[in-house]
Amino acid sequence: MATNYVQPGNILTIPAPAAVLSGGVVIAGEIKGIAQGDALSGALVDVATRGVWELPKVAANSFTLGAKVYWNAGDGLATTTASCNTLLGVAVEAAPADSASVKLRLSGF
Structure with missing residues (x-):
């Protein structure tokens, strides 16, 4: 090594x-x-900085498998909105609008 x-x-x-x-x-x-x-x-x-995690999300947002997941630090929620938010990773399964959370893989970059 x-x-x-x-x-x-x-x-x-x-x-x-x-x-x-x-x-x-x-x-x-x-x-x-x-x-x-x-x-x-x-x-x-x-x-x-790696792994799959479940985080609370904005109620109105839905995520498809592989969709980018952003973090809204002000609200403390995962969101589909890129503007003014931080990219955390990608959804590893669909999360419909009526679900409280999204499972995502951290990008680790």
């Missing part, structure tokens, strides 16, 4: 950009993922 290899990068330990609860979305610049524990702003938190 190369001597400059650090880690797989599936879970990163970073300072929380804001207070977060376990399972909450963390966005720190281009690092996007799911908190693996509670953390106050500035405290270290483990953030999963």
Whole structure:
């Protein structure tokens, strides 16, 4: 293995950009993922950057399999709206408008 290899990068330990609860979305610049524990702003938190997660969504939105899933940080909900929101990943199954959540695979980029 190369001597400059650090880690797989599936879970990163970073300072929380804001207070977060376990399972909450963390966005720190281009690092996007799911908190693996509670953390106050500035405290270290483990953030999963890969995997499939279920998140609450905007009630009126429906997702098709493979649709892009964005995060509206103001509302704390997944949305189909790209404008002013952060791309988190893609839907791994359809989520109709009457469902409360969407299952998505984090893009890990």
